[in-house]
Amino acid sequence: MSLPIRITVFWLILFCAIATGNAWAQNIDEKGVPKEAVAPFVIANTEFTLLHELVHVLIDEAGIPVLSREEDQADYLTTVILLSQQTGVTRKTSESVRPGAGQWPLENKPLTNSALIRMQNVIDAWRIEWTIIQQDKMEIPYSDPHALEIQRLYDMVCLTYGRDRKRLEDFRIANELPKDRAELCEEDFAKAERGLEFIKTTLRNNALQPLISGNLQPDFALKIKFEDATSPAHKLFRVWLEHASIIPQLVDSINKDYFFPRPILVKFRVCGQPNAFWEPRNAEVNMCYELLDRFVHLARYHDKYAVQRRKNALGKAKASSAFQ
C-alpha cells in the first residue's frame, strides 16, 4: 500500500543532502519554508498518492474486485479518475459539477489543461525517481508489489495519451512513449474507463438494495482531517492542500459515488517518515506531512531530470522529422 522504493530513495537523498550542506536551498527559503513555485508539483503528487490509497480503501471497504496486481489496479483507476471529466476533480468551479446517477458517461470533452499538468507532474516524479535509482545504481526491487517506477511512468503516459490522442502527440514524444505502445493507448484508456464505469454502476446498485428493501443503511462517509502541524513547512502544506488542491472535491465526489460499511478517516499528520498508507484495522488513511517534504525535495530535480529531458526528446524528434 505504501511506496517503499520512493521512501528508500528519499532517505538516501536526505542523507546525502545533509552531508553536502545546502541541498534544499533551491526549493526552500532560509526559514525552511517551501517556495510557492513547487506547489503544483507537490500538490499533484499528493493528490495522486491520496487517490491511490483511496482505491485500496474502495477495494477493501466498498467491494471493488481485484482482477490484477492490486497496485497496478490502484494506479490505473487513480489515473482514469484524474483524467475523466465526470469526477469533477478539477480546480475550476465551472468544471466541478458532477453528473447524477445514470448520467455516466458524459460527452467526451477535451482533456483540461489543469488535468494534463497534474498528470505531467506525477509522471515527472516517477521519471525523477527512476533517474536517481539508475544514477545511484540502486538495487532494483523486482519482487516488490509495485511495478517499477519506469513501468508506472509509461502506464500513466499511455493512459493520458489515450485520453486525448489527437491533441497529445507532442506529449507522447516528449515523454518518450514508443509508437508501438502508443497504438494501444486509446483502447487501454477506453477499457480502463469502462472498468471504472462498471465498478461505479455495480457498487451503486448494490448500495441501493437496502434502500429498495426498506432497510436504510447508515450514512457512513469518508472524512478528512488535517492534524495540527508544528513546522512552518507542514503548516504551509496544509494551506496548499485545503485551498489549492482538488482533495476536498475528491473526497466529496467519492462520498457521492460510493457507500462505505463504516466511517473512514483520511488523516494528514506527522508520522516520522515520508509515507502514505491505508490501515484497515483503524479504518484510517494516513498521509504523512513528511511525504510532502519528500516531494519538495524531488522537485529540486524537476527541471534537470524531467522538464529538460522532455524538451530535448521533443526537440530531437522535431529536428529529425524536418529532414525526412
Ligand SMILES: [Zn+2]
Ligand atoms: Zn498502493
